[in-house]
Each structure stands twice: as structure tokens, then as C-alpha cells.
Amino acid sequence: MNLSQRRFCNTLTKADVGNKVILAGWVDAFRDHGGLLFIHLRDRSGLVQVVFNPEQADAATCRTAESLRSEFCVAVSGMVIDRTPGTENPHLDTGTIEVMAQTLKVLADSAPPPFQISEKEMVAGSVTATREDVSEELRLQYRYLDLRRPSIRNNMIARHKIYQCARRFLDERDFVEVETPMLTMSTPEGARDYLVPSRVHPHNFYALPQSPQLFKQLLMVGGLERYFQIARCFRDEDLRPNRQPEFTQIDLEASFIDEEFIYELVEELTVRLFAVGGIELPRPFPRITYDEAIDTTGSDKPDLRFGLRFVDVTDIFSDTQYTIFRQILKRNGCIKGINVKGQSEKLSKNVLQNEYAKTIVPSFGAKGMTWMRVENGTLESNIVQFFSDTELENLKTRFAVEEGDVLLLIADASYDLVTSALGQLRLHIANRLGLIPKNSWAPAWVTSFPLFEATDEGGVSSKHHPFTAPDRTDFDPHNINDLLALKSRAYDLVMNGEELGGGSIRINDRTLQRKIFTALGLTEEETREKFGFFLRAFDFGAPPHGGLALGMDRLVAMILQLPSIREVIAFPKNRSASCPLTGAPTPVADKQLAELSLLNLGNQSRGAAAQITDSISTLSWLARIAVNSTERPLIEKAVAEADALADFAAANAGSEEPMRTVAPPAGQRRPGDTAIANSAAAAGELLKLAPATKGGYYKVAAVME
RNA sequence: GGGGACGUGGCGCAAUUGGUUAGCGCACCGGAUUGUCGAUCCGGUGGUUGCGGGUUCGAGCCCCGUCGUCCCCGCCA
Numbered sequence: 001m002n003l004s005q006r007r008f009c010n011t012l013t014k015a016d017v018g019n020k021v022i023l024a025g026w027v028d029a030f031r032d033h034g035g036l037l038f039i040h041l042r043d044r045s046g047l048v049q050v051v052f053n054p055e056q057a058d059a060a061t062c063r064t065a066e067s068l069r070s071e072f073c074v075a076v077s078g079m080v081i082d083r084t085p086g087t088e089n090p091h092l093d094t095g096t097i098e099v100m101a102q103t104l105k106v107l108a109d110s111a112p113p114p115f116q117i118s119e120k121e122m123v124a125g126s127v128t129a130t131r132e133d134v135s136e137e138l139r140l141q142y143r144y145l146d147l148r149r150p151s152i153r154n155n156m157i158a159r160h161k162i163y164q165c166a167r168r169f170l171d172e173r174d175f176v177e178v179e180t181p182m183l184t185m186s187t188p189e190g191a192r193d194y195l196v197p198s199r200v201h202p203h204n205f206y207a208l209p210q211s212p213q214l215f216k217q218l219l220m221v222g223g224l225e226r227y228f229q230i231a232r233c234f235r236d237e238d239l240r241p242n243r244q245p246e247f248t249q250i251d252l253e254a255s256f257i258d259e260e261f262i263y264e265l266v267e268e269l270t271v272r273l274f275a276v277g278g279i280e281l282p283r284p285f286p287r288i289t290y291d292e293a294i295d296t297t298g299s300d301k302p303d304l305r306f307g308l309r310f311v312d313v314t315d316i317f318s319d320t321q322y323t324i325f326r327q328i329l330k331r332n333g334c335i336k337g338i339n340v341k342g343q344s345e346k347l348s349k350n351v352l353q354n355e356y357a358k359t360i361v362p363s364f365g366a367k368g369m370t371w372m373r374v375e376n377g378t379l380e381s382n383i384v385q386f387f388s389d390t391e392l393e394n395l396k397t398r399f400a401v402e403e404g405d406v407l408l409l410i411a412d413a414s415y416d417l418v419t420s421a422l423g424q425l426r427l428h429i430a431n432r433l434g435l436i437p438k439n440s441w442a443p444a445w446v447t448s449f450p451l452f453e454a455t456d457e458g459g460v461s462s463k464h465h466p467f468t469a470p471d472r473t474d475f476d477p478h479n480i481n482d483l484l485a486l487k488s489r490a491y492d493l494v495m496n497g498e499e500l501g502g503g504s505i506r507i508n509d510r511t512l513q514r515k516i517f518t519a520l521g522l523t524e525e526e527t528r529e530k531f532g533f534f535l536r537a538f539d540f541g542a543p544p545h546g547g548l549a550l551g552m553d554r555l556v557a558m559i560l561q562l563p564s565i566r567e568v569i570a571f572p573k574n575r576s577a578s579c580p581l582t583g584a585p586t587p588v589a590d591k592q593l594a595e596l597s598l599l600n601l602g603n604q605s606r607g608a609a610a611q612i613t614d615s616i617s618t619l620s621w622l623a624r625i626a627v628n629s630t631e632r633p634l635i636e637k638a639v640a641e642a643d644a645l646a647d648f649a650a651a652n653a654g655s656e657e658p659m660r661t662v663a664p665p666a667g668q669r670r671p672g673d674t675a676i677a678n679s680a681a682a683a684g685e686l687l688k689l690a691p692a693t694k695g696g697y698y699k700v701a702a703v704m705e
Numbered sequence: 706g707g708g709g710a711c712g713u714g715g716c717g718c719a720a721u722u723g724g725u726u727a728g729c730g731c732a733c734c735g736g737a738u739u740g741u742c743g744a745u746c747c748g749g750u751g752g753u754u755g756c757g758g759g760u761u762c763g764a765g766c767c768c769c770g771u772c773g774u775c776c777c778c779g780c781c782a
Contacts (some may be wrong), residue, residue, distance in 0.1 A: 029743085029744095032741095033739055036741080038741050049741090087741075112732070112733055116732070135717090138716080239781095241776085466782075
């Protein structure tokens with residue numbers, strides 16, 4: 001059998017009847033009727049039924065066929081024939097024909113798979129047929145078997161088609177696909193980096209890119225004008241269901257363009273990508289400002305598939321007698337609510353008061369929730385008696401209430417808290433009551449983000465990244481309020497309450513960039529150290545440019561209407577960022593560590609003195625406390641004494657089990673009853689050796705916090 | 706980093722709430738079976754209940770620890 005001439009199972013049709021074909025694939029199912037024997041042969045394309053009939057095939061072939069088991073890899077040659085009337089299988093694409101086997105070759109036998117690979121319900125088309133629910137851990141451990149399952153395999157193929165669609169389109173629009181380095185420089189801002197130690201440069205590290213951000217901007221300085229890349233990105237953060245430590249972005253950047261160019265380009269791209277999945281997106285994509293999104297949905301990635309928009313009712317209660325509201329308003333708070341139209345039957349008094357007001361809404365961070373139901377044309381609730389007729393009438397008008405409506409209000413002194421809690425409540429209610437229409441798609445551009453957000457230390461940090469252009473340049477980099485009022489030329493593409501991607505128009509002006517770094521509290525020196533190579537590029541005629549990145553994993557999962565991005569990634573990692581298939585990450589041999597200068601094996605290349613020096617450097621680094629030259633000999637002495645004591649203890653310990661503590665654990669108190677401040681603290685010298693300060697605070701190691 | 710849940714043959718689950726020899730379905734193995742397609746029928750193998758301690762006459766079940774997985778929050782410029 002010449003396998004290179006084989007046909008794909010699912011491509012066989014009535015037109016092939018009478019032809020001899022060669023097939024290869026895996027045994028999906030077999031049914032031995034004693035003599036007559038059927039198998040479903042599966043390859044990448046799908047299934048076809050192969051029949052072994054002792055009257056058609058020789059005895060040896062039939063004997064081999066009897067030994068077949070699930071997942072044996074086989075090659076078959078035979079004649080395509082019409083199925084006898086009454087034996088067609090309407091649930092199989094190839095159900096009107098079958099292949100009468102002539103020869104059979106077992107290419108590889110198979111151990112029983114750890115879980116069922118055949119998705120028989122696809123064949124049966126029966127509502128009662130459900131695939132076994134296999135734990136995802138097991139699926140990932142045997143991902144190569146999981147990938148044989150038609151649904152996962154089809155996800156991979158669909159992803160491929162989406163990629164090719166993106167490439168074709170961007171090529172049409174004159175974008176150049178360029179690869180940027182995987183081994184690059186650690187950037188201090190943003191998420192945690194994955195670090196790669198350098199063997200050639202001891203104690204130096206590469207970082208895996210969190211995104212190609214700096215490089216794609218350098219490509220613009222480099223005159224490529226239009227760049228894209230399907231780029232792998234790495235972030236060492238804790239995982240969430242739809243987050244992976246390595247993920248894929250379709251990353252693009254263009255010169256001499258503005259926001260409108262990006263909106264047009266990415267809308268067209270997105271529409272084409274969704275069309276691959278047979279989804280027609282509504283156009284044009286609406287735009288909503290960040291402020292409006294927060295004000296009406298409580299989210300910067302609003303789910304616009306359904307209503308439940310926030311209505312502000314703060315002014316209605318300006319003179320209220322209701323104590324809770326009055327106190328909140330006295331503190332400059334606000335009151336917002338949503339009208340859940342015609343759902344009072346599903347939201348009983350009990351559910352509203354005991355579930356929502358007492359449990360669910362507090363879990364969203366709000367202190368409480370006020371609810372009112374429209375019954376017989378009036379507002380009913382547990383606290384309605386505290387409100388004046390005018391207040392109630394105003395509420396009815398403001399929310400345009402009708403019989404059966406339910407009003408849910410959240411009030412708090414903090415605007416952010418009200419919008420955040422009400423936003424979560426909005427989603428909770430919509431999910432619970434099934435208010436989100438199926439098969440609906442609500443793309444939107446979110447624009448005019450704040451450029452900065454306040455940090456805990458009293459400064460500001462970039463909301464997007466420090467290279468994002470602000471909407472105006474006449475700000476004072478030292479005035480926090482001025483900075484927080486700045487908008488950025490950033491934009492996010494959101495769909496159905498998920499962020500598909502985002503980007504911005506970048507800064508290409510040196511002076512402005514420097515001003516931004518000043519605002520971020522970075523000194524000239526820090527800036528040079530962190531971004532020197534990057535800023536230098538902007539001394540040489542950097543063109544105006546901007547771009548965007550789309551999260552491909554989420555995008556593909558959404559197009560294929562799958563809940564998890566792990567279904568569209570060939571070899572995903574689990575929640576603890578490890579790979580159940582390979583076991584990565586794994587320990588490595590000491591020798592390997594030593595070669596990377598990550599471990600001192602204590603060989604002849606380093607003496608004992610060098611080791612002490614090293615451990616003091618390590619301690620100093622761990623504690624983030626500088627050790628100056630006068631202190632160093634003292635600390636060396638102390639460490640040496642501690643080592644000696646440890647050796648002495650080890651030598652005299654005998655067979656005693658080591659103890660964690662010599663004294664029973666108990667609360668320890670300093671003697672006396674008056675507070676004593678450390679004199680060094682009073683003099684402001686307690687942390688004078690801390691190597692870095694920011695916003696008037698000392699930076700200390702996480703272990704000290 | 707904080708909180709919650711789970712862990713029982715290869716897989717998915719049960720075990721009347723601490724009481725016989727830990728059951729069931731699928732898978733697997735053997736046999737029967739010439740039109741099945743979730744084939745069917747008959748028979749069979751397979752478990753130190755994640756691991757380590759403890760309480761008890763007795764632990765799958767209770768307690769402590771540990772490992773692993775999942776969910777929520779923090780985190781994710």
C-alpha cells in the first residue's frame with residue numbers, strides 16, 4: 001500500500017463509489033459480528049465506516065481485523081461501495097457509503113487509552129449521548145490523545161484558519177510580519193518577568209517579553225512603517241481561568257496614522273476573523289468613552305449585549321430623611337441604580353433582601369443594597385416608608401418604571417465603589433435571569449482612558465504603559481490632580497464584556513516622553529537605566545505611530561464559542577502554571593545551575609572568603625539594605641561566628657531531632673508599659689541605608705512587608 | 706498572598722452520615738454473534754479509598770499535617 005496516495009476519510013462521497021481507495025488513521029470504534037466486522041476509521045478529516053467481510057477479504061485480513069482495538073493506527077485498502085438501503089447512517093458525513101476492505105495493515109497497536117477518545121455522540125446524534133466528563137488534568141497529561149478528539153482537533157484547525165485570515169488581511173494592507181526577540185531585557189514596570197539566566201554573563205539575565213512593545217516601536221523608528229506579528233508573550237502572574245503564563249497576541253503597529261486608522265483596520269480585521277467562525281458582527285463598532293462605560297455599566301470592558309444601564313439618582317435624595325442616604329450624600333457620595341424590567345416575579349422579597357442585600361452585594365464590596373418592587377403602580381420595599389412621596393415619584397419617573405419592575409440601588413461615599421459593585425451586580429442579575437441573549441455579539445471601542453491612575457504611595461502609574469500619548473501636553477508633571485485628569489490616546493476593543501485587545505497612539509516626542517517619566521516619579525538616572533536604549537532611538541527622527549494587540553487565545557475561543565482558552569491552545573498550562581504533560585517546570589541538576597552561576601558548588605574556583613562575601617551580598621540583596629564598607633567587616637565577623645556556632649551545634653547534636661524553636665511559642669512583650677520610639681526612627685535614620693525611595697516612602701523587600 | 710471545595714479500580718461516580726467481604730456505569734480481558742454504527746448477549750480481571758500521622762473496639766467517612774486539582778478574590782503597566 002502506498003500511503004502517500006491515501007484519501008482522507010471524510011472526503012469520500014457517492015462519486016467515489018466503485019473506486020479503490022487507500023485510507024489510514026485510527027480505529028475509532030469496532031463492532032465484531034463474528035464474520036462480518038465493522039470499524040469506524042478516524043483521521044484528521046473525520047470518520048468513515050470500513051467493513052470486513054469474509055466473502056470479500058481473505059482470511060488473514062479478517063483475522064487481523066478481529067485483533068483490532070481502539071486507537072490502533074491502521075492502513076486499509078478497499079472498494080468504496082454504496083451502503084445497502086436501510087443501513088445508512090445519517091449522523092455520519094460519509095454515512096451513505098462505506099469501504100469494503102481488501103487489505104489491512106496495523107501500523108501501530110495501542111494500549112487502551114486512559115480516556116475515551118471517540119466522540120460517539122457526534123455519530124449517534126442522539127440527545128442522550130454525552131461524552132464522558134474527563135478531568136482536565138488528565139486531558140492535559142495526555143494532551144496528544146485529547147488532540148485526537150474531533151472537537152479539539154477542529155479547534156486547532158479553526159485557529160489555523162483564523163491565523164491565515166489575519167495574515168492575508170494584514171498582508172493586503174501592507175503590513176510586514178517581523179519577529180522580535182524572545183530573549184530580551186527585563187522591563188521593570190508591569191507584570192513580573194520570566195527570567196532566563198545567561199551562562200556567558202554570570203549573574204545576568206534575559207527576560208522573556210511580556211509583549212513586543214518596545215521592539216515594535218523601534219521597528220517604527222526603523223522605518224518599517226507597518227508591522228505585525230503573531231507574537232508569544234510571557235507574564236509570570238498568578239493564573240485565572242482565561243489566563244496563561246504564555247499567550248499569543250496579534251501585535252501590530254503603524255506609522256503616520258491616527259486612531260481612526262486603527263479603528264477602521266481592526267474593525268475590518270475583527271469582522272473577517274469572526275466570519276471564519278460564521279459569525280457576522282454588527283458594524284460599525286460603536287465607541288464609548290471610559291468615563292461613560294464606568295458611569296453606565298461599572299466596567300471598562302462593558303458587556304453591551306443587554307441593558308441594565310446605570311441610572312444616577314443622587315440628586316433625587318439631596319434632602320432625604322433616610323439616614324443612610326443622607327449620611328452618604330453628606331460625604332459627597334452617590335446613589336446609582338438599575339431597573340430590572342418586569343422581573344419582580346423572579347426576584348422575591350426574600351431573594352432581594354436575604355440573598356442580594358445581605359450576601360451577594362456585600363461580597364461585591366458594597367455595604368448594602370436598596371431594592372424596590374413596582375406593585376400596583378407603587379414602589380414597595382422594606383424601607384419605602386422612609387422616603388417622601390416626591391422622592392418615590394421622582395424615582396418612578398427617572399427609571400420609567402412599569403408594573404413588575406425591580407429597582408436595585410447602591411449608595412456609597414465612594415463613586416468607584418458604587419460603580420464597581422453595581423457593575424458586578426448588573427452582570428450577576430443578567431446571568432441569573434438569563435437576560436444575556438445567546439449568539440449575540442456586541443463589539444465596542446472603549447476610548448479616552450485616564451492616562452494615569454493613583455498609586456498607594458501617593459504618586460501615579462501609567463494605566464496603559466508609559467509610552468502612551470496623552471490627549472494634551474500642557475500638564476504639570478508634578479501636579480497629581482492635573483495628572484489624574486489627563487486622558488490618554490489609548491483604546492480597547494471589547495466584546496461581550498471581554499477585552500479582546502488594546503493599544504494606543506504612542507509618544508514620539510522626546511520632551512513629552514521625558515515629562516511623562518518625571519510624572520511617574522522616575523529620575524533622569526532611573527529612566528536612562530531602564531529605558532535608555534529605547535529613548536535614544538527617539539533622538540533620531542521617530543515617526544508618529546501607534547498600534548494595538550489582540551489577545552488571540554481569547555479571540556479564537558470567542559469565535560469558536562468556547563468558554564476556556566485552554567480549548568484552543570495545543571499544550572496549555574494548568575492553573576499553577578505547570579504543564580501536566582511534561583511536568584514543567586522541573587528542578588535541574590546542580591551542575592546545570594552552577595554552569596549558570598546560580599549555584600556555587602564550592603569547588604576550587606572559589607575560596608572560603610569568597611563564599612562569605614557572596615553570602616553577605618546575598619543577604620544584603622534579599623533584605624534590600626545596603627551594607628557599607630565600614631559595616632562589612634563586622635557583618636563578615638558575625639556571619640563567620642554564626643557559621644561556627646552552627647558547625648558546633650551540628651557536631652554536638654548527636655542523633656537529636658532538630659527543633660524549630662527552643663522556647664514554646666507564646667506572645668512576647670517588651671517589658672514596661674510606656675511606648676518607646678526607637679531613637680533612630682525618631683531621627684529619621686532608621687531606613688537611611690535603604691537603596692531606593694519613591695514618593696517619600698522607602699522601598700523594602702516584600703518579605704519585610 | 707487570602708478564602709472555599711474536592712481527591713474512592715483506567716475513566717466518571719456511589720457507599721443510608723463511624724459499623725459485614727467498598728458498590729454501579731463505561732473501559733479492559735475471554736467467549737458467542739454475517740448489517741452494526743453508544744451494537745448486543747454470556748462470563749471475568751481489576752481498589753492498601755492521594756500521602757503521613759492521630760482519635761476509636763472499629764475510619765472511605767472524624768481531627769491534624771502534607772501533596773495535588775478546581776473555584777472566588779488579590780495580582781495581571
